[in-house]
Amino acid sequence: xxxxxxxxxxxxxxxxxxxxxxxxxxTTEMIAKALRAALDDCxxxxxxxxxxxxxxxxxxxxxxxxxxxxxxxxxxxxTHGRMCAPTLQQAALSVAAGLATHIACVYSIDxxxxxxxxxxxxxxxxxxxxxxxxxxxxxxxxxxxxxGSGAAMAWQKYRHRxxxxxxxxxxxxxxxxxxxxxxxxxxxxxTYTLEDYLASRFVIEPLRLLDCAVVNDGAVxxxxxxxxxxxxxxxxxxYIAGMDGLHAxxxxxxxxxxxxxxxxxPESGVAARSTHVYERAGVTRSDIDGFYxxxxxxxxxxxxxxxxxxxxxxxxxxxxxxxNTRLGGKLPVNTNGGHLSxxxxxxxxxxxxxxxxxxxxxxxxxxxxxxxxxFAMGQGVSNIYSNEKL
Amino acid sequence: MxxxxxxxxxxxxxxxxxxxxxxxxxxxxHCTQCDRVFFPIAPVCPFCFAADPDxxxxxxxxxxxxxxxxQQAFFAFFKNRLPYAVVQVELDEGPRINANLFDMKPExxxxxxPVEVTFEKVNDxxxxxxxxxxVSGN
Numbered sequence: 001x002x003x004x005x006x007x008x009x010x011x012x013x014x015x016x017x018x019x020x021x022x023x024x025x026x027t028t029e030m031i032a033k034a035l036r037a038a039l040d041d042c043x044x045x046x047x048x049x050x051x052x053x054x055x056x057x058x059x060x061x062x063x064x065x066x067x068x069x070x071x072x073x074x075x076x077x078x079t080h081g082r083m084c085a086p087t088l089q090q091a092a093l094s095v096a097a098g099l100a101t102h103i104a105c106v107y108s109i110d111x112x113x114x115x116x117x118x119x120x121x122x123x124x125x126x127x128x129x130x131x132x133x134x135x136x137x138x139x140x141x142x143x144x145x146x147x148g149s150g151a152a153m154a155w156q157k158y159r160h161r162x163x164x165x166x167x168x169x170x171x172x173x174x175x176x177x178x179x180x181x182x183x184x185x186x187x188x189x190x191t192y193t194l195e196d197y198l199a200s201r202f203v204i205e206p207l208r209l210l211d212c213a214v215v216n217d218g219a220v221x222x223x224x225x226x227x228x229x230x231x232x233x234x235x236x237x238x239y240i241a242g243m244d245g246l247h248a249x250x251x252x253x254x255x256x257x258x259x260x261x262x263x264x265x266p267e268s269g270v271a272a273r274s275t276h277v278y279e280r281a282g283v284t285r286s287d288i289d290g291f292y293x294x295x296x297x298x299x300x301x302x303x304x305x306x307x308x309x310x311x312x313x314x315x316x317x318x319x320x321x322x323x324n325t326r327l328g329g330k331l332p333v334n335t336n337g338g339h340l341s342x343x344x345x346x347x348x349x350x351x352x353x354x355x356x357x358x359x360x361x362x363x364x365x366x367x368x369x370x371x372x373x374x375f376a377m378g379q380g381v382s383n384i385y386s387n388e389k390l
Numbered sequence: 391m392x393x394x395x396x397x398x399x400x401x402x403x404x405x406x407x408x409x410x411x412x413x414x415x416x417x418x419x420h421c422t423q424c425d426r427v428f429f430p431i432a433p434v435c436p437f438c439f440a441a442d443p444d445x446x447x448x449x450x451x452x453x454x455x456x457x458x459x460x461q462q463a464f465f466a467f468f469k470n471r472l473p474y475a476v477v478q479v480e481l482d483e484g485p486r487i488n489a490n491l492f493d494m495k496p497e498x499x500x501x502x503x504p505v506e507v508t509f510e511k512v513n514d515x516x517x518x519x520x521x522x523x524x525v526s527g528n
Contacts, residue, residue, distance in 0.1 A: 141397050142476050142488055142518070143464075144476045145468075149458055149476065152458040153457070157455070157456040160501045202459070202461040203461060204458050204460055204462070205460075261456075262478070264436075
């Protein structure tokens, strides 16, 4: 029988730096703040950390040196949000296998230093010059120069196929901002009406400004240990109950569900198919008390709800517009405010929110009796977390 | 922001594509084993993994399968082109490629629009395949 990593590892502590348009700090300085906060959260000292998994630029060895760490197991993952859940999965597997006892998983984004954000400025769009085109579909010579272009291309196709409306997309933008207004960490605290949304200017049509994530600096640290050790720490453990990895190949496009026909995806096979994560966690979708997904652009919420089978293809847009993803709705989504308004932290601030929700620390935005929460994004990757061993 | 136009980087792998475009021909990588054309340019056929694909001229006709309209320039070069459309074209031969759509107002672009390739010469080395609405009977 296959070994199942279900609930073998847990998150013992989480911490963040300040999130701001420009913190004026380097990546390592921000990570130091997040690491300090995470250590305090679980009651550990820096000397207890023997693993360092980095989902950020810079060099793992220089970072360990500067942070006063001495670790026996270091890893570094490409600085993209889609590596968030896989980083945590590798940490969970590593502690379960005894390769390390307490792994600090760290993420940082320093967009202000890059100048002008994605798709231009000093970085001059490194994404666009990759072999085979940018990872979000960028092709600079055609002026296809922003990660949002891939999401815009996918939403255009989606609304053509299913007749989804701009008001339905606006429901993602307004709902997420409503959640952010209840989160003191969130960069955007404004709430917006549907009228505000419709009056917001187009950036890459059909996406409006309010369909796009905030752009910011910040860092997050998540400390992963074994389920047994986690029980001895300051806070109640949050178990990593189930996981599914990144899918890749011609069927996949980062910002479109399989079967939509974006880039080289086939235009068929649209049925929801990411079920491994539920089987591995030993739960069904009806057990999920809240759903967290990468939402750098608002269509991604609609796509994730369909990819993971909460809605049939074409049905998530009206479902969101009916209010089902609000706090108090059938399936609250991104109660932290997500990338759209809390801050763009590569999915890592979503993990912090999940942990705090499962501990009951979320105050006015607390999901009542949250027991099982799911993080997911396009390309099939997902983690399921619980506050009891599943 | 740099005023320069961002241009593709020519590599050994993509040289044939850009050389053809300079001759005003649209070519696709073509598998000499299974005879299929594909995109993006790759060292092996994505359908049968055979190595050493060659190039095959395609009709240059297809349909808009999705599109976006840029209302904001992320590179200074594109500022005076605003608003501009970037289309995803599904070629009659199957592969999808992205390009700009010429000879049509961005607000008139629709999914399903029949299009044909046209060429925009940038310099001696680079000519960009672009698209325009298919003129009926062409």
